[in-house]
Amino acid sequence: MTQQLLMIEDDTRLANMVGEYLRQSGYGFTHAADGNSGLAALAASPPDLVILDLMLPDMDGLEVCRRIKGQGGEAANTAVLMLTAKGDPMDRIVGLEIGADDYLPKPFEPRELLARIRAVLRRGGEAIPSATQKSMHFGSLEIDRDARSVTVSGSLCELTSYQFDLLVAMAERSGRVLSRDQIMEAVRGRELEAFDRSIDVHMGRIRNAIELDAKNPKRILTVRGVGYVFAKQQD
Structure with a gap:
């Protein structure tokens, strides 16, 4: 159509x-x-x-x-x-x-x-959770939109405002492989951060905050030559 x-x-x-x-x-x-x-x-x-x-x-x-x-x-x-x-x-x-x-x-x-x-x-056309939905839960990871906070097993994770926005964008599209351009498009309006390789730096810091082992991540995975995917599986 x-x-x-x-x-x-x-x-x-x-x-x-x-x-x-x-x-x-x-x-x-x-x-x-x-x-x-x-x-x-x-x-x-x-x-x-x-x-x-x-x-x-x-x-x-x-x-x-x-x-x-x-x-x-x-x-x-x-x-x-x-x-x-x-x-x-x-x-x-x-x-x-x-x-x-x-x-x-x-x-x-x-x-x-x-x-x-x-x-x-x-x-x-994407199945993105409603922005009115206060929290997203992925196993021990909780992302609270209203409070703009992230916790793992109840412990608060330290993220910058931009890193929080990146994490939300990834979580809303869980299971989908996203290029760096697509990730930046999802948080458009933050031009000061919109440099391709800066995404890699921020993803590393997000992993340090939310992963049990940032060197062997289970939640935010790198897809070599493409970008990143937020894994749906529960931990």
Whole structure:
């Protein structure tokens, strides 16, 4: 079944260019030139993903995102990819906090937009535990999202905030082999940490914190030449 995209963007020339490119890539594409018509189109037929510009003529794009995520039913589960002004991190941060799934600064290359759309839709199809689920348990390992704490057999593990986010991302995708790029994509928004080999350093420190024997890990395993996998088995 063809995945459907809705672009809410007042720049008709840009929307036509993006629409042609995405249709050629196999997606269904609809365009709305302002927030109200975009919300109406979404309510009538919820797409798989909304490409949302933050600068709209009738309302702020952040408000559109709030309304999308605040709706009940199928529409509330629609993924949102924001188009933000280059060099304006606050819009990006606020957008992610209110539920946007990813962002892309303008101007952008259509190929990057396509790659981000594919990544967001792929994540949307994964069986990821609900973010409202307070804790995840894997044998003696407990990850508490609310407290942002990790314990093994009741003993608190010392992790940085970024390492906690990495561990959560891995645990949510337990049993799946993830490349370094996929791991970094899962914790997007922490650009200062987004260096490929820094993942290896952080994984080593996470192992030191949660594994009984970090040199012979049982929970976070290296898949040579690919990346890492969080093992599902109970200990």
